[in-house]
Amino acid sequence: MKFEYFVENEYNGCEIQQVMRRKFKMSTTWVKRVKLYGTVEQNGVHARVKDRVSTGDRLYFEYEDNSGKLNCPENVSILYETGSYAVVNKPAGMVTHPSHGHLEDSLLTSLSDETLHPVMRLDRETSGLLIVAKDGYAHNMLVTEADIKKSYLALCYGKFEPSEGTMSFPIARRENSVMIRDCVENGKPSVTHYKTVEHFGNAGISLVEFKLETGRCHQIRTHCCHVGHPLLGDGLYGPLSDDNPNPALKDTAVIFDEQMGRVALHAYKIEYKDPFDKEDKVFEAALPEDMQRVIDGIR
Numbered sequence: 001m002k003f004e005y006f007v008e009n010e011y012n013g014c015e016i017q018q019v020m021r022r023k024f025k026m027s028t029t030w031v032k033r034v035k036l037y038g039t040v041e042q043n044g045v046h047a048r049v050k051d052r053v054s055t056g057d058r059l060y061f062e063y064e065d066n067s068g069k070l071n072c073p074e075n076v077s078i079l080y081e082t083g084s085y086a087v088v089n090k091p092a093g094m095v096t097h098p099s100h101g102h103l104e105d106s107l108l109t110s111l112s113d114e115t116l117h118p119v120m121r122l123d124r125e126t127s128g129l130l131i132v133a134k135d136g137y138a139h140n141m142l143v144t145e146a147d148i149k150k151s152y153l154a155l156c157y158g159k160f161e162p163s164e165g166t167m168s169f170p171i172a173r174r175e176n177s178v179m180i181r182d183c184v185e186n187g188k189p190s191v192t193h194y195k196t197v198e199h200f201g202n203a204g205i206s207l208v209e210f211k212l213e214t215g216r217c218h219q220i221r222t223h224c225c226h227v228g229h230p231l232l233g234d235g236l237y238g239p240l241s242d243d244n245p246n247p248a249l250k251d252t253a254v255i256f257d258e259q260m261g262r263v264a265l266h267a268y269k270i271e272y273k274d275p276f277d278k279e280d281k282v283f284e285a286a287l288p289e290d291m292q293r294v295i296d297g298i299r
Contacts, residue, residue, distance in 0.1 A: 076111070
């Protein structure tokens with residue numbers, strides 16, 4: 001992390017640490033890290049973060065962090081990478097964070113031996129795009145400044161009527177359950193926009209695009225279950241699940257859940273404003289082979 005900045009008039013008389021927080025959106029923790037372990041210069045001379053600046057002063061900050069290139073595991077695609085972050089395509093079946101039983105094969109540990117900071121996470125069975133920051137400063141900038149928009153594709157049972165619209169149902173954790181979520185009146189506000197891409201009438205299945213306005217745990221899966229259109233292969237909210245069975249869809253699910261083999265959900269698009277170069281970025285990842293195989297079989 002390196003910054004060179006000539007003080008603008010609005011910061012005249014401010015302390016350096018105030019400039020770091022206001023101009024560069026550094027947290028208190030990051031100001032301390034740069035102060036203790038990095039470089040702070042004012043007009044080419046070492047400075048303290050409490051020193052005051054004048055208009056036109058040259059400030060220089062540097063902090064050695066995890067800015068090296070990431071590993072590129074065989075089953076993970078890196079679509080875009082800078083010294084601050086990367087956009088990666090996670091395969092289904094891989095956990096995002098290292099956890100018990102997945103200390104060596106998580107997405108983060110596969111990408112680097114250094115500490116990484118995922119800006120978002122995907123469930124183990126969900127495939128697709130997510131952003132991984134290389135340090136806490138980049139993570140904070142992406143979370144607060146990037147205005148990230150995420151879009152998903154899923155295979156769902158049934159046909160949405162109308163074919164596009166919004167599901168706005170509050171979500172809360174089910175009582176006495178660690179994992180299951182329900183749509184309940186006293187839950188957290190949760191909004192999912194949907195649009196049917198294609199309906200396969202012969203199979204009673206739809207390919208649907210979802211855009212999240214909020215980011216609750218299992219939001220798409222919970223909303224789809226609530227309106228009677230659960231995702232193929234969903235072991236928690238699907239027709240064959242113990243927690244949310246749907247007898248009306250059982251016969252169809254027996255066929256297609258087995259063909260799918262995991263929840264049919266793919267994070268296919270990310271749109272955001274890069275907080276470092278100020279450019280709009282859009283990345284897409286094609287449907288994975290398993291979802292495409294089910295669609296080709298139906299057709």
